[in-house]
Amino acid sequence: MRKMLAYVRSAAAGYEPAVVSSVVAAAFVLAAGLGITVGDLPEKANAVLTFLAFVAPLVAGRITRAKVRTVKSLREGGVLR
Numbered sequence: 001m002r003k004m005l006a007y008v009r010s011a012a013a014g015y016e017p018a019v020v021s022s023v024v025a026a027a028f029v030l031a032a033g034l035g036i037t038v039g040d041l042p043e044k045a046n047a048v049l050t051f052l053a054f055v056a057p058l059v060a061g062r063i064t065r066a067k068v069r070t071v072k073s074l075r076e077g078g079v080l081r
Helices: 002-012 017-034 042-067 071-076
Strands: none
Touching (some): 017 042
16 A cells, blocks of 8 residues: 555656646546446445545545645735735
């Protein structure tokens, strides 16, 4: 799992966080929509993918929101003029 996370982080380096999180969420939704299964437990894998298809956009939105700064906070911090 760590290798996969390291690969995703290196592939996402330099891209806007909103774009990266939306692409990852879309991948989970696509996998669930196509019914991609893994291993000998197709019913359980489908259930997990369906759950991830529901949760992935929520997590992606939360990650994106945590990295976004409002214009007002940037102005108050003296970054924008």
